[in-house]
Amino acid sequence: MRVVVTGAAGFIGSHVVDAFSAAGHEVLAVDAPGRSPTPDVARRTWARVAARPGVVAAEIDLAAHDLGTVAAADVVVHLAGRPGVRDSWGAGRAVAERDNVLATRRLLASCMGRPARRRPRVIIASSSSVYGSAGRRPNREDDPLSPASPYAVSKVEVERLAGLAARDGLRTVLLRYFSVYGPRQRPDMAFHRFAEAALDGRPLPVFGDGRRTRSFTHVQDVVAATLAAAAEELPPGIAVNVGHAEPVAVTDAIGLLTGVLGVRAEIRREAPVAGDAERTWADTGRARRLLGWTATTGLAEGLADQIAWHRELRALPGGVGGRPPQTGRSEEVRVG
Ligand SMILES: NC(=O)c1ccc[n+]([C@@H]2O[C@H](COP(=O)([O-])OP(=O)(O)OC[C@H]3O[C@@H](n4cnc5c(N)ncnc54)[C@H](O)[C@@H]3O)[C@@H](O)[C@H]2O)c1
Known part of the structure; x- marks a missing residue:
């Protein structure tokens, strides 16, 4: 199978490329x-990513270049x-509109421009943030959407574009x-900031009171769901939750993380971020039925995996763990 992965230099994309490459597919990695x-x-x-067997890497700006x-x-x-929700309230808003909405529209247009029988299936990253905060039960895919930040709005727009393309016959998921x-x-993500702060012996910067809960999902589970979606013929335009079925409070996650590290850590409270959901909670019924998928990595095991990676980075000669580029409020972390 010839697979294109966009965002291949990113966190999730690089793991997805690894998995397609390991499965022997021909991969064009785009970023x-x-x-x-x-x-x-x-x-x-x-x-x-570019050094992986079977991978060709192409530097292409999806919002500007020929696709x-x-x-x-x-x-x-x-x-x-x-x-990222946080930055989307400021300068990140225009970037989200460009790199989420415009880039997706151009990509879909390019796929729709191909002869009908040679159009690819298109699997698109959306986000739990399209739901806003979950209520007393997990969010199902047909729940009304209630985006609460410019980032979430951009993802709703991405979903609408994918729906329109599906009506025109493009197989989007x-x-x-x-x-x-x-x-x-x-x-900029919470566990990365917490792990680096704890390893430095600094207080852990927590937005809000730490009582927010999340369906934290390990990247290998996300990769498995993504590959399953790429392999299945699914109803065009369908949305599928890819989240762990059991939400965990941020304070409990911090307890697990410091337990894995074997440290006691102080918490430094920071103002909650506008538009950050109080609670995310994935209903996983559709993913189970359509993809045969459920997240299997428990949080303690998954955090141990992430912390091993932070430690490896710090052990690299020249300290890839040297001081990071300064980006918004992630100034406290090292590069990862
Ligand atoms: N990480 C999460 O928890 C999470 C949760 C929900 C949804 N998502 C979505 O999953 C996707 C991947 O997230 P991630 O955490 O790996 O992010 P990431 O920032 O690590 O990766 C995104 C990649 O996209 C590339 N990119 C941005 N604009 C581009 C453009 N115009 N042309 C080509 N490449 C461009 C960036 O260089 C980056 O490498 C995103 O769409 C994100 O919104 C992520």
């Missing part, structure tokens, strides 16, 4: 590492974009990822 909020991190991952080669595939897994963690997690 524009300069579009990442941490370009140095993306460039390092990019070099690693003919990107659409010429059996399956396109579209993970490129600008993630939306994967709503829930709080992904594991090795190579983005430096």
